[in-house]
Amino acid sequence: MFLAIRELLFAKTKYILIGLITTLTVSLIFIVSGLAEGLSADNASSIQGLAADSLVLEAEAEGELGSSFIPMQKAKEIINDQEQEANTLSIQMMNATVGGGDKQISLALFATERDGMLIPEVTEGRSPKQENEVLADESLKQDGIQLGDELQLGEETTYVVAGFTTEQRYSHTPVVFVKSDDLEQVNAVAVKGESVSEGAYSTIPKMDALHGIPSYSQEQASLNMMIIFLYVITAFVLAVFFYVMTLQKRDQFGVLKALGANNTYLISGLIIQVILLSIVSVGIATAISFGIGALFPADMPFILNMATIVQPAIIIIVVSVLGAVVSLYQVIQIDPLEAIEGVAT
Structure with a gap:
């Protein structure tokens, strides 16, 4: 936890940028989920x-x-x-x-x-x-x-x-x-x-x-497909980001291993970073989505509430962690001796 938070504060510009991208993607997921819920109710609430x-x-x-x-x-x-x-x-x-x-x-x-x-x-x-x-x-x-x-x-x-x-x-x-x-x-x-x-x-x-009901299944299938693709995009963006970040930090991880840090400690730090980043992004995206929803016309089929948000929020956090798992192999494979030699040169 200490290592994860220290790095977030140290490289805040990088993490703010990836957090911004994640927030926008999550906001889009929430808005499309609200539209799917609204269209479902408008088509079949009776x-x-x-x-x-x-x-x-x-x-x-x-x-x-x-x-x-x-x-x-x-x-x-x-x-x-x-x-x-x-x-x-x-x-x-x-x-x-x-x-x-x-x-x-x-x-x-x-x-x-x-x-x-x-x-x-x-x-x-x-x-x-x-x-x-x-x-x-x-x-x-x-x-x-x-x-x-x-x-x-x-x-x-x-x-x-x-x-x-x-x-x-x-x-x-x-x-x-x-x-x-x-x-x-x-x-x-x-x-x-x-x-x-x-x-x-x-x-x-x-x-x-x-x-x-006419068009009900087609409407929901189209919107759900969009939501699934957005989940995949979120996972892909985070996976690429943390993979590149891990490659850039191979030498630092190697030094930490040489000082006694084990793989579990380093991996837990990476996972905590992803979870914290996802939670903050979800929180900001929730506020943005409710704000945008309040601007929609009253007759627009849009329903967004905490019940609508909870499930996508949990999925986003899980998908984000799974996307970052790609980087774990790099952490495990780091050789402390090679990393120290790389730093020395």
């Missing part, structure tokens, strides 16, 4: 937040909610067969006009039992009581929607916004909850706990249904 553990779908749908069609009568039979609480769920993408005007907005209509477990918590207004009342995601406020406004779907169907909820998005559109009493078919039966299904119907965990 499914992620369902008060259910599994979904019963039509077997031929192969896990895709939009391709599953269950007759209402059969859905009621499935619900009656469950040992746990269960509700129907129908999803329909639609366009709506506001207050009979010309402005159109895209909506995801979630139809379920009015007093069922799938109705989310109301954050403003009240839960729908009348036949023509709905509960809407608060992101509709950005389109000028307020409590009491009318949403017209088609030529004859009109709903009144009775309340707002939060974090209810599906396929990058706000969700509106309506009753499912008059539907002839639904997309799924949501079950709290393990589900019982057989024959033409299959059960999948709630989170597996995310991959059936």
